[in-house]
Amino acid sequence: MTSAGHVQSETGQPYVGLRAFRQQDRGLFFGREREAREIATLWQADRLTVMYGTSGVGKTSLLHAGVLPFLGSDRVDALPVGRVAPDPALLVSTAPVRSVYTLSLLSSWSAAPPAELAGLTIRDFLDRRPARVDRYDDPIPTLISIDQAEEMFTGAPYQESDLEEFVAQLADALQANAGLRLLLSMRQEYLASIVPFERVLGQGSRSWFHLLPFRRETALEAIRRPLDGTARRFGDNAAELLVDDLQTVTIDNDQGERTVLKVSGVEPVQLQVVCSALWESLPPEVHEITVDHVRLYANVDRFLTGFCRRMLKEVAERHNVPEGSIRSWLKRAFITEHGTRGTAYEGLHQTSGMPNAVVRALEDRHILKAEYRAGARWYELQHDRLIAAIRHTDPETSLQAARTALSRAQWAHARELTEDAVRTAEFDDLGVRAGAEAIFGDVAVGTGEPETARRHYDAAAEMFAVLQRADGVGRVLAAKGRLSLKLGDFSEAVSALSAAVARVPGDTSAQTDLARAFWHVGQPRAALIVLNGALAVTGETLLDALALRGAILADLDQPKAALRDLDLVRQHQQPATLAARALALALAGRFDAAEQEAADAIANAGHDGPVLLRAARVHVILGNAGAAAALAARAVRADDPALPEHLREQARRLLPEPD
The missing domain is CATH 3.40.50.300 (P-loop containing nucleotide triphosphate hydrolases)
Known part of the structure; x- marks a missing residue:
């Protein structure tokens, strides 16, 4: 007995976790x-x-x-x-x-x-x-x-x-x-x-x-009172926050729509799972469990997901059924497309294709529950709270789904999936947290929040560095460099992308972006060195790299080399590539073809400064000084993208002298 008159458990743990209370645990049994x-x-x-x-x-x-x-x-x-x-x-x-x-x-x-x-x-x-x-x-x-x-x-x-x-x-x-x-x-x-x-x-x-689930007040008693015999206690509003989380259920349907439900009762088995895991997660020096501790350590979804993992693993090993098969069956049979609980009836030997022995084992472990209806035995998930745990048992699966959502520009859905991964991952799973921070950064880029994106990228890079994951650091720095490139912060882009390429030398996309950053800061020859290296080591046809190298070679008055690259990307030409090819053709003396391609580029140029400047240079070579000056003036005013400073000066030289 403790001084408070409470019996400690054999392990010193005030919560029994998954197992049932025994008579000797009566000093820990409340509510x-x-x-x-x-x-x-x-x-x-x-x-x-x-x-x-x-x-x-x-x-x-x-x-x-x-x-x-x-x-x-x-x-x-x-x-x-x-x-x-x-x-x-x-x-x-x-x-x-x-x-x-x-x-x-x-x-x-x-x-x-x-x-x-x-x-x-x-x-x-x-x-x-x-x-x-x-x-x-x-x-x-x-x-x-x-x-x-x-x-x-x-x-x-x-x-x-x-x-x-x-x-x-x-x-x-x-x-x-x-x-x-x-x-x-x-x-x-x-x-x-x-x-x-x-x-x-x-x-x-x-x-x-x-016998019904705990009411709110009895759940609070079951959470607080077992600590009377320990050196710890819950501070103000901490236990209440834990109960709020246990009473809150989040449901996602297949379209990514989210519904948040508030349930009236608290399942005792869930309360014990969460409180036991919280106790074990707290640092030894913690004596008062605060709201911040609950927020940091009492991740109900993560604990329940861990519970599901252990139970599915036990059942899989005992019945010699692949764990993945059981998980897929649970999703298919008991989670509807609306993200709610479904039901399945028990047949003579199987339930929706799964042997009944496996189904009964899942019932014994509080994953499923059953009831008789219309003369048949029907199963469903034990609680709505298990839906997310079953759907997102593997946080890496959630992160992969988030990346797919990113590729489709589904920013909100990508953020929600990533949050699910963080909730269901173990607290010390730094790899998941690092991957999540990187995705949060990508989402912030997509939603137009550059400073938020930078913070997430920096956090991800630090975590990957702690994990000694050079590839992860490189990918995040490359993303940060692309963001700087997009925002016109070209010096920062060169710095971030150079660091990325050093860590992931095989990332040709990062090398191409680094070359683009060098070109923007007025170092076209450094850009060519990077592009030559990227194109030399890969067996693939890198259209972006070829198009960029051809454009830079045209800017440097090397038409033969420029056309060699630009001819390879003719089927994928954008206005920038058309204008670069027009300039190379003009420099090579092929004036008719140059004039036509320049016209095509101008028609689609919009406010693209580099396209307009190259078209202006074509007209200078063709002897159309007026057209060249007009295009140069448009190039100086252009902002999508604007001219790099070294090209802006070139454009100004094409303008007529003021009277």
């Missing part, structure tokens, strides 16, 4: 005092009490850590919680039994060898126990319970034949002992299965209790 009291009262009062609820709502935990400790051993004679799932090991070297359910239940109550229990009925076993009385010598009630009682109805055919005998033995024991009380704890989808037996078991005295 269910009302339910424990009501069930204890019903159990003592009625011959039959049925507690039911969905999978993961906490029935087993409530029974062990809430109800049994509340009763007290001096007021009732409570046997250990029983189970009836037949264990084949119990039947080895055991004489034939009248009911395997009976043997399983008696084995839950006694450590005696199965052979000694095989011939006993439930009444026989109970009659052999010494009668217990209170301090007034009055008999005290004998309480028996069966947890996961739905196991009576989920066995193989040979077990189903034992069910009637088992129920008859229970009824006989209840009738023979006026103080005997039975509690059945079961999933609510099996309620219809117990109805035919409730009269014979209850004998006119029966009650039902529906």
